């Protein structure tokens with residue numbers, strides 16, 4: 001059963017979600033996620049390629065690049081898939097892969113070959129964004145200087161980069177001589193050094209990347225530096241926030257589902273604990289939060305992913321969409337963790353065990369809560385829309 | 390998650406909640422789904438006609454500004470007159486069946502009319518208008534006899550009959566199926582005795598939709614019948630009750646040998662619980678507009694709170710701004726939830742009653758939070774304010790007025806202070822967590838009917854209601 005991010009899916013969306021869930025169930029069910037967590041490696045290449053063939057990395061990309069959407073709104077489709085992924089705590093960074101694909105598609109055919117590999121799942125990409133705009137305090141930043149020969153040199157160290165050590169391609173958001181500048185950098189460029197970070201969320205593989213005198217040509221620049229990139233950055237964060245929140249929603253759904261199941265079968269005082277109102281009402285409240293989370297995330301995806309005619313740059317949704325994305329991430333970041341707490345309480349002692357899956361969900365929800373902007377950061381962005389005086 | 394509604398037997402425990410199993414049969418006119426699309430041209434023509442009529446007949450301006458609570462008879466009379474003009478022009482009951490005075494058109498026509506009428510003054514019939522059109526008539530359309538509907542619905546549409554809810558009693562609120570008002574068969578009619586309470590707007594309404602017990606020797610859900618009771622019938626006494634806001638909007642009614650006819654019965658005798666389920670769905674917001682995806686954030690960030698913060702000089706304070714944005718985030722999620730629920734109810738009508746509990750609970754939980762945010766932003770200004778006399782000079786703010794918010798309509802007006810509005814908002818903020826089924830009832834419904842959690846033990850299931858009352862008297866304290 002789908003986690004049901006969408007209130008109603010089109011038959012094509014259903015097909016996409018169904019094939020995605022079956023793929024997950026076949027190749028990376030929770031026991032496999034645990035195995036992966038116990039080891040030190042990342043997810044294997046076959047998983048990634050198979051995911052690519054399902055269309056996971058091409059939903060924000062036009063058909064000319066091998067992508068396409070089933071509903072006409074790629075972000076909505078992607079969010080629905082993200083929710084299914086989140087429900088089974090899938091590894092790898094779906095959000096950054098899609099952000100990068102979207103960004104490269106906006107470059108027309110310039111990066112066509114790289115993009116095709118990315119969409120096919122034969123290359124993996126992540127986004128080194130650091131603390132740009134205060135997104136992740138303490139994450140560090142990259143500075144880009146002109147190298148005198150028309151190219152740039154990048155220096156700095158950024159942390160909290162999803163799958164940093166397992167990617168072939170990096171999009172780097174850097175402070176350049178003409179303002180915010182984004183670069184496409186191959187992970188094997190001399191001077192680029194990725195390392196893993198330990199994580200509360202053992203189902204993911206975050207890392208850090210050090211740039212030491214990394215030389216890139218002018219052709220590595222994505223879009224126009226300065227204001228245009230700053231504007232684009234907002235959309236990127238919006239997309240990453242929506243997809244991350246959608247994954248959280250999937251995790252919330254499954255954690256709650258397990259708690260409900262537990263409440264229906266665990267007996268105390270001669271009755272199932274779910275018949276006690278203290279338990280039942282807690283679960284009802286959590287389910288209200290979950291419904292709201294699904295509603296606000298899908299509304300954000302729908303709005304941010306819809307393309308009003310003549311939108312500039314093409315492929316970027318309505319202004320409303322960015323605001324809704326902030327609201328969605330702010331809502332889910334807090335209610336996701338709260339839901340995990342509530343479920344934990346319902347599980348009782350068994351929820352404290354390594355063996356029970358609950359802690360995996362709880363870890364994931366806490367980590368997602370701060371990925372691509374904490375609730376506070378997203379509220380601050382919305383707060384900037386309030387005039388003072 | 391699981392849908393186990395069908396597994397429940399037919400007389401469940403807890404109340405102002407669903408109690409019973411299958412969704413009641415409904416007439417399509419009341420059902421959420423309706424997919425017939427009007428040909429674009431017909432709709433355009435309709436819209437143009439409506440616009441012309443609106444421009445020629447309605448005044449510009451928002452709703453009449455009737456305040457909850459202290460409804461002025463002249464304002465209500467004006468509301469009724471305006472309602473009649475709309476009725477005569479064919480702009481009420483746009484989606485309701487033609488044979489009962491409606492227009493029998495699709496929801497897109499209703500929407501078109503509402504869009505064209507934006508910015509114009511539509512009839513305001515106060516809270517009784519809300520109960521009439523939002524709950525009572527919708528429920529009647531689903532269950533009442535054709536004869537009943539022919540008598541009442543056209544008059545409702547014409548503003549002649551306002552219906553209020555005679556549901557709750559001094560001894561039965563959440564446990565709606567536990568009502569004790571009795572209707573006894575007498576000749577070819579009925580005699581009603583008992584009392585109803587908290588009936589919003591009853592003092593200016595024409596009819597009450599009344600739930601009464603007609604059989605005491607069967608389990609509580611099975612001995613109930615609905616009646617339409619004229620508020621002015623001999624034997625009906627209405628008393629207004631002063632509320633925490635100082636308003637006196639809700640009432641208590643006493644029925645002393647009120648004579649009713651068979652024609653006043655709504656639905657089948659002793660099958661009142663089926664009707665009640667439809668009623669509860671509308672009460673919970675099950676009639677909310679369906680499939681409208683207006684979730685945009687374009688209305689701005691909680692404009693009312695921004696205005697409040699500006700008025701109290703706190704807008705630059707980062708903590709205040711964060712509170713405002715928190716409220717905004719919840720506002721956005723709530724709007725999105727309602728759109729989602731509309732869509733889910735459309736695709737899963739059998740679950741509509743239970744899904745509607747989310748619409749009710751979200752208000753019950755979040756209204757108080759939002760009111761609390763307003764109180765925090767308002768600070769002392771939301772607690773104390775200066776009043777201005779009719780002559781514009783400073784007046785001594787009497788306590789009664791200071792907490793009643795009635796100051797707005799009385800001789801003493803608050804100065805420029807935002808205080809009264811915030812304070813009244815605070816006092817009213819638990820309306821949705823209690824009225825029309827408490828948060829706990831919604832949580833039971835969601836827990837049991839949506840999540841499929843096990844029922845709690847019940848002490849009245851399957852027992853004749855007479856015995857239920859007798860046995861309940863035997864409960865003792867845990868300390869005894």
Ligand SMILES: Cc1cc2nc3c(=O)[nH]c(=O)nc-3n(C[C@H](O)[C@H](O)[C@H](O)COP(=O)(O)OP(=O)(O)OC[C@H]3O[C@@H](n4cnc5c(N)ncnc54)[C@H](O)[C@@H]3O)c2cc1C
Pocket residue numbers: 277403404405520553554555556557558561562563564586587588589590639820823824825826827828829830
């Ligand atoms: C402003 C306002 C307007 C109203 N308007 C109308 C109206 O127009 N017509 C009308 O008929 N009624 C009206 N009501 C009445 C309203 O529907 C009832 O107040 C409501 O259903 C609760 O019933 P009660 O007040 O008897 O509280 P009770 O049922 O006595 O409940 C008291 C507390 O006990 C809890 N409780 C009760 N049973 C359970 C249970 N099984 N499990 C857990 N907790 C339980 C309740 O949740 C609540 O917290 C109005 C009420 C208000 C406040």
